[in-house]
Amino acid sequence: MTRAIIMLGCVLLAGPALAQSAGEKTGVNSMLGVAPTTADFVKEVAISDMFEIESSKLAEQKGNAREQSFAQRMVTDHSKTSAELKQLVTSGKVKAEVPAALDSSHQSKLNKLKDASGKDFSSDYDSYQVSAHKDAVSLFERYAKGGDNADLKDWAGKTLPALQHHLDMAQELDKAPSVGQSSK
Incomplete structure (x- = not known):
């Protein structure tokens, strides 16, 4: 301590x-x-979006019906936020670098999902989604309240409700019975 x-x-x-x-x-x-710095916020959002998109593309192929439906929504929504973030940076409104690749932590999770199937895939994907969206909600809340770039702060506030909805959806997904389990 x-x-x-x-x-x-x-x-x-x-x-x-x-x-x-x-x-x-x-x-x-x-x-x-x-609140994170603008550079930290941009980096974390970009990596989070990349992970959401790539892991959800896997879920569209490997997941159960509920995961596939959720994954399609994640690919669509996170592709949109990724494009919006890049536009803020390329327009010059936000001075930061957008990373082009996942960090080692997220790449490791993605590799684990690539190698998993069935219940193992579902368990990992579902828990990763809950964790990732809890982190994203916290990140966006903190930046929307105390960020140092007005345009990015506004965007964070506008994007937050969708992320909160994603978290609710992910938590429901995580509660669903796995393949082979009966629901009671």
Whole structure:
């Protein structure tokens, strides 16, 4: 516990830019409700969208009927938000870089989904969707409230209701009985 407090203190004292970035990486910002920097927000949103699209393309092929329907919605909606984010950056309204590839954590999850099938695929996909959408809702809420770029802040606020709906849908998906289980 003492170590955690000392680490938190170091992160907060390391300077605003470092504190934001390190805070996002460690989850400290989320716990404290601190808005991410614009660069962190853009990076996390882009990676999240890429993961949603790629994992949902797999679910369209490998998932059960409920997952396939959910996955089609995720591909459509996250392709749209990805295009909107890129437009904000290319228009010059947002000064940040959009990553072109997944980070190692998301790539590892995607690789696991590629190798899974049946109940294993469903279990992993469903739990990843709940986790990813909880993270996205937190990220968008924090940026919409305290982000430092007005255009991006506005976009985050407008996008948030759809992400909250995705989270509700993912949580229902996660509650559904797996293939081979009877529903009671």
